[in-house]
Amino acid sequence: MENTLPLHACQFHKLLSLFNRAHLFIHSTALACLIYYRAFYLFQDPETRTAPILPWLLVFASEMLLSFDWLLSQAFRWRSVSRTVFPERLPSDDKLPAIDVIICTADPDKEPTVDVMNTVLSAMALDYPPEKLNVYLSDDSGSDITLHGMKEAWKFGRWWVPFCKKYGIKTGCPEAYFYGGNDENSSSEFMADKEKIHEKYEIFKQRVKTAKGNHKVASTSNRDHSAIVEVIYENSDEGAQEDERVKMPLLIYVAREKRPAYPHRFKAGALNVLLRVSGLISNSPYILLLDCDMYCNDPASARLAMCFHCDSQISPSLAFVQFPQKFHNISKNDIYDSQYRYVFTTLWYGADGLKGPIMSGTNFYIKRASLYGKSMPKDLAELRISFGSSNEFIKSVHQDYKPRISNSEELPSPVLQKETKVLCSCTYENHTKWGKEVGFMYGSVVEDYLTGFILHSRGWRSVYLDPSRPQFLGSSTTNLNDLVVQGTRWSAGLIDVALSRFCPFIYGLLRMPFLQSMLYAQLAFWPLFQSLPALCLATIPQLCLLNGIPIYPQVSSAFFGIFLFNFVSVLSKHLLEIIVSASGNSIRTWINEQRIFMIRAVTCNLNGSLDSVMKKIGVREASFMLTNKVVDDEQVTRYQMGIFDFQTSNIFLVPLVTLVTLNILSFFGGVIRMIVFKGTGRNAIFLQVILSLYISVVNYPVIEGMVVRKDRGRVPLSVTLLSATFSSIFLVLGSFIIMY
Numbered sequence: 169m170e171n172t173l174p175l176h177a178c179q180f181h182k183l184l185s186l187f188n189r190a191h192l193f194i195h196s197t198a199l200a201c202l203i204y205y206r207a208f209y210l211f212q213d214p215e216t217r218t219a220p221i222l223p224w225l226l227v228f229a230s231e232m233l234l235s236f237d238w239l240l241s242q243a244f245r246w247r248s249v250s251r252t253v254f255p256e257r258l259p260s261d262d263k264l265p266a267i268d269v270i271i272c273t274a275d276p277d278k279e280p281t282v283d284v285m286n287t288v289l290s291a292m293a294l295d296y297p298p299e300k301l302n303v304y305l306s307d308d309s310g311s312d313i314t315l316h317g318m319k320e321a322w323k324f325g326r327w328w329v330p331f332c333k334k335y336g337i338k339t340g341c342p343e344a345y346f347y348g349g350n351d352e353n354s355s356s357e358f359m360a361d362k363e364k365i366h367e368k369y370e371i372f373k374q375r376v377k378t379a380k381g382n383h384k385v386a387s388t389s390n391r392d393h394s395a396i397v398e399v400i401y402e403n404s405d406e407g408a409q410e411d412e413r414v415k416m417p418l419l420i421y422v423a424r425e426k427r428p429a430y431p432h433r434f435k436a437g438a439l440n441v442l443l444r445v446s447g448l449i450s451n452s453p454y455i456l457l458l459d460c461d462m463y464c465n466d467p468a469s470a471r472l473a474m475c476f477h478c479d480s481q482i483s484p485s486l487a488f489v490q491f492p493q494k495f496h497n498i499s500k501n502d503i504y505d506s507q508y509r510y511v512f513t514t515l516w517y518g519a520d521g522l523k524g525p526i527m528s529g530t531n532f533y534i535k536r537a538s539l540y541g542k543s544m545p546k547d548l549a550e551l552r553i554s555f556g557s558s559n560e561f562i563k564s565v566h567q568d569y570k571p572r573i574s575n576s577e578e579l580p581s582p583v584l585q586k587e588t589k590v591l592c593s594c595t596y597e598n599h600t601k602w603g604k605e606v607g608f609m610y611g612s613v614v615e616d617y618l619t620g621f622i623l624h625s626r627g628w629r630s631v632y633l634d635p636s637r638p639q640f641l642g643s644s645t646t647n648l649n650d651l652v653v654q655g656t657r658w659s660a661g662l663i664d665v666a667l668s669r670f671c672p673f674i675y676g677l678l679r680m681p682f683l684q685s686m687l688y689a690q691l692a693f694w695p696l697f698q699s700l701p702a703l704c705l706a707t708i709p710q711l712c713l714l715n716g717i718p719i720y721p722q723v724s725s726a727f728f729g730i731f732l733f734n735f736v737s738v739l740s741k742h743l744l745e746i747i748v749s750a751s752g753n754s755i756r757t758w759i760n761e762q763r764i765f766m767i768r769a770v771t772c773n774l775n776g777s778l779d780s781v782m783k784k785i786g787v788r789e790a791s792f793m794l795t796n797k798v799v800d801d802e803q804v805t806r807y808q809m810g811i812f813d814f815q816t817s818n819i820f821l822v823p824l825v826t827l828v829t830l831n832i833l834s835f836f837g838g839v840i841r842m843i844v845f846k847g848t849g850r851n852a853i854f855l856q857v858i859l860s861l862y863i864s865v866v867n868y869p870v871i872e873g874m875v876v877r878k879d880r881g882r883v884p885l886s887v888t889l890l891s892a893t894f895s896s897i898f899l900v901l902g903s904f905i906i907m908y
């Protein structure tokens with residue numbers, strides 16, 4: 169009889185959820201009072217109004233948007249859960265399903281080949297039966313350097329994988345292993361082996377680097393090259409000794425065809441090609457997806473994920489098991505919130521309590537069949553419309569298909585080679601459902617969010633697993649420029665979805681539970697719902713303050729308490745969530761996150777939203793600006809020391825510095841007015857003074873960058889001057905507009 173003990177357990181965070189619901193109730197009541205106060209004003213006799221109607225309406229609209237966004241975000245707080253797994257109860261190895269690992273890379277200049285190969289090697293070292301593990305690298309640049317790197321990785325892997333297995337090495341990424349330094353084993357045999365492997369690793373690295381040095385790629389080759397599919401197989405003397413040979417997973421290099429005249433759909437396009445090619449070659453029922461900068465930090469993840477996929481109760485509706493993105497390069501005082509704490513420790517736990525976390529691009533084990541569309545067509549004509557013209561691929565979508573290569577010693581037949589090239593061609597998807605209903609979805613550069621959304625709306629679910637030892641570790645953005653470039657892409661991608669036919673308010677509400685569609689809506693609209701109010705609340709109350717116009721209730725009013733309560737309630741709730749979710753210095757994390765929310769709102773969220781709108785009206789083209797993975801030592805040092813690096817484009821920096829300048833000006837202006845004003849006039853502008861002060865204090869690093877610092881990472885003088893000019897123009901023009 170089968171093992172009947174459960175493979176996993178789920179814990180509902182009862183206390184936290186109860187608290188969240190109570191907070192939801194109290195805070196909404198306070199928000200209702202605030203809305204009453206704002207709306208009531210509009211019906212007052214114009215003679216008795218203390219402020220002109222335009223700024224009042226702008227501030228009111230911003231408060232409504234923020235409140236609405238807050239209300240949506242409560243979906244993430246309704247039902248938090250966490251999960252544990254019992255991999256020791258899994259069936260024996262011969263009963264485990266096979267896994268295809270797909271790793272994406274796109275540019276050997278921006279994504280150093282040695283790092284990519286480290287990810288490949290870490291995947292090869294996963295603790296899983298080797299004959300059931302197939303590792304694919306998708307190379308969107310079609311570069312010789314990468315292919316050469318793969319061959320070298322294979323050779324080194326023949327030493328590395330057995331070494332990891334023999335000594336139960338956890339860190340399967342050689343670079344992290346040799347330079348991370350934490351060994352439990354001190355036996356002399358181990359030490360000798362380790363030294364030998366370390367030497368081989370250095371040789372491997374040197375070879376990969378030399379190949380790069382010898383090879384200059386033309387920058388256009390990224391967009392114009394033919395398809396290459398190569399099963400990496402090497403049988404030279406450089407490999408391990410015959411008797412030492414351990415069975416290795418299959419390693420396959422795939423570069424799809426790319427031509428300038430054909431859209432290549434960025435990462436989603438690459439993934440769909442890989443779905444097809446892997447379908448033909450190994451056709452494993454489960455797929456692990458990895459970005460090239462995300463290595464396996466623990467070989468156990470495959471088995472942990474199988475605790476869900478092998479559970480016959482939840483497996484039929486389970487699309488993917490998502491692990492968090494964690495990063496190896498986070499400093500103690502993480503000034504940019506590079507770890508995305510909020511997303512991976514607050515939001516995703518909450519989403520898991522509904523129908524599962526949002527797909528997060530990398531680190532998830534997905535069921536292949538879930539990507540093959542809503543329902544399986546019955547006849548061949550329909551199958552061809554869905555999947556394209558390859559009969560061989562169509563055969564592979566049926567469960568009983570036997571993969572074409574079953575072990576690493578076998579070479580692909582010429583027929584198979586020809587067929588895989590067809591599947592990689594840039595015309596293969598024409599007039600098919602790829603990217604629209606089948607595979608990873610096109611239409612947004614956040615292909616992960618959109619694909620997960622479509623899967624969830626078809627009734628699939630996902631689960632979130634966040635074991636104490638990070639199963640995957642990546643490199644995060646550690647400077648302002650990389651952060652805003654990445655953030656702009658995400659924001660644009662999310663707004664693309666928000667403004668498309670997949671808008672979660674309509675498409676989601678009709679297809680998924682209410683709370684789940686709220687959670688998707690909150691994320692999709694988040695760039696807009698953050699940036700517009702932030703822009704307004706960092707300018708309008710300040711403009712009014714300098715003109716002596718009160719926009720908030722005066723200190724003696726009962727509504728003053730309501731406003732203060734709302735402000736304190738949101739801030740303290742945020743602090744509490746940090747205390748619950750993270751270890752370390754909570755207050756510091758809290759300030760860092762408050763600051764980065766504000767900075768993001770007026771830089772990348774704003775820019776990304778604009779980008780998306782401009783694409784809609786046809787002024788801009790879709791693009792996928794890769795996140796930089798080449799380390800700049802000077803910038804890293806600043807990040808490690810907790811010092812902001814303001815070297816970024818003026819499109820981002822000028823609005824930020826302008827807003828901070830404006831708030832400093834209005835704070836001092838306000839203080840002077842409070843000294844000069846007597847009685848109610850003073851009371852009436854108090855909250856505006858506090859708001860300007862709060863914004864200035866939280867953004868102190870910007871001020872420091874403008875006036876104190878002299879290093880390269882400071883705010884350039886030209887930006888400070890430009891920003892001062894902009895804020896003066898705004899103040900003068902704005903004063904005219906609100907007065908009349």
Ligand SMILES: O=c1ccn([C@@H]2O[C@H](COP(=O)(O)OP(=O)(O)O[C@H]3O[C@H](CO)[C@@H](O)[C@H](O)[C@H]3O)[C@@H](O)[C@H]2O)c(=O)[nH]1
Pocket residue numbers: 272273274275279306308433434435438458459460461528529530613614615616654657658661792793794795796
């Ligand atoms: O045309 C492309 C563009 C990108 N990539 C790969 O996609 C991955 C993610 O790109 P990266 O530049 O690292 O972007 P990030 O912002 O760090 O990635 C986050 O955001 C992406 C969506 O925008 C998700 O796909 C990722 O999984 C998620 O980690 C990398 O492995 C790239 O090589 C391709 O294969 N082809």
Ligand SMILES: [Mn+2]
Pocket residue numbers: 459461795
């Ligand atoms: Mn990345």
